[in-house]
Amino acid sequence: MSDKLERYRSKRDADRTPEPIPSSPPSSGDGHAFVIQEHHARSLHWDLRLERDGVLVSWAVPKGLPADPGTNHLAVQTEDHPMEYLTFHGEIPQGEYGGGTMTIWDAGTYEAEKWSDREVKFVLQGKRASGRFVLFQTRGKNWMIHRMGALARDPFPQVEPMLPTERAKPPKDVPAYAFEFAWGGRRLLVPIEGGRTTAAREHPWLRGLARSFGSRTAVLDGELATLGGAEILVFYDLLYDNGHSLLDQPYTVRRAALEALELAGGHWQTAPSWPGEAGPVRQAAREQGLPGIVAKRLDSPYEPGPSKSWLFVPS
Template sequence: MTEKKGTKEPRKGDRLAEYRGRRDPRKTPEPVPADKALPHGDDDTFVVQEHHASSLHWDLRFERDGVLVSWAVPKGLPWSPETNHLAVHTEDHPLEYATFEGDIPRDEYGGGTVTVWDRGTYETEKWSEHEVKVVIHGSRVSGRYVLFRTGGKNWMIHRMDPPADPEAEPLPEALRPMLPVRRARLPRDQDAWGFEFAWGGRRLMAYVEGGRTRFTDGRGRPVDGPAGLGSRLGGRLGARPAVLDGELTVLDGRETYMIFDVPHLDGRPLLDVPYRERRARLDELDLSGPAWQTAPWYPGDGDAVRETAAEQGLPGVLAKRLDSPYAPGEESGAWRLIEVSARRR
């Protein structure tokens, strides 16, 4: 595909004046060229950078007339044509920024960590002050996209092609958590079970997408999460959509979200996936932070877990069959809550 004749934007003065005016090269590791930008290259490079600044967003940049024309996209590039995402036009960046990764000091403009999320080439179909149509070819995202101006610096980005992953499913609006039945004794066949601590907290389901998080309670009703938890947890998962199941409890005097299941991940419902495999996928996410932790689990070792729970003053132990699916809203014998005060077998 080739650009329509007459749509190429003419060069303007010093395209990098605003960029330089916002940065002190003595304080930031970002490239800050002393000279004005000069056209070179084929106007075919694009990059998407994940930017953990005051709020997580993704920076979309296209090489154009010697600079990287840039938009900040708070929720990342849409994977389906059914959803448009906000894209805020920002100052032009130097071409050297296409390979930049590093930590910008927190007290500097754009302070935070920058990593390259994707890069590749693109073709221009149309480029004007109000509309940009491109075909991008990256390793993580490819396809036809259009950016259109809605007012001031605010634009929207729309995917024109079919979904990048036709089998991907959006996160559910609400998912009621699976519930255990109460039992007085540990299961006889402990090798067929995994064991977790019962934390005695408030059940919360977390829906993470585009770096943002919303929560529902044990009845599937929308609720507010603890201050700051949603944005920080969303930032940890980045562009990976997920539904997390956990309890909000107090550990060492601090409110902590203990995560013990993942019923939906990367556009795939995991309801029919065995508990053992869901836990393995959850562990791979390595979710550990100042206000959240991946809860530990112990296959086949219920007696030791129960003894530790009693020593720590925890209310009980959860026994979960290793082959059990996730049954939203159901009280299932595949999950069992055993109180530590109950008599052992």
């Protein structure tokens, strides 16, 4: 009987990598374990591994498992891995095959409904990954993975930015609003899915932000502003978070979810916000040479286009 781990061993040096490298061929088994590892290698991807005949049959999925039936994701079949990989996590040294950080994203059991050389239909039973999926071969080592069944998340929003209405003075009911700086920059919505964002086509430095989200999905609203001579992306709203649309949620809920992300980097930051502080914020905007402030109603949903729930007040 051929050694199913021969290719796995040929790609690794036990003296250079902490990965498990069994010395003997695997024994046959009939377990039903699975693991999904988040792999920050040369490019971020997720490794799906299903136990089969004593090894973990593996696919690299660049965008992670599809969240809804309307989108298929590429899955590249890789070499079979040893069963010890069910619990492996750690740092594979740079320069070695698969060099980078690997963490366990989810693990559990699965039920195989069909298994052939070109199609694998299965049900995952994990904490983060669950539901019916099918892997089908398209060409060579390239497969696609499809989620079967009902929509597992809210649709990804395709919206225009919410825009403030200009007025000369702050609103009278100051406690009903949060006050932020008007940055005088260019608005930018940043969708993030599978550790990637289309906004990186124009701004390549956003790839680092997208990778930091891992498998978490999001749509961020912000503004490209020049601060201290440097271009900074200032985020002040969150429209979609981890599979759930926040468009109908009040500003206070969206703001709390945004702050929980703790976004801070060399090119981006979370904009400050001060509920009920119109006068001091407006004075600070004047002192910093900013065009004004934006008053945002605490109970307002996100309304694409011009809205009277957001008020721009010149400084």
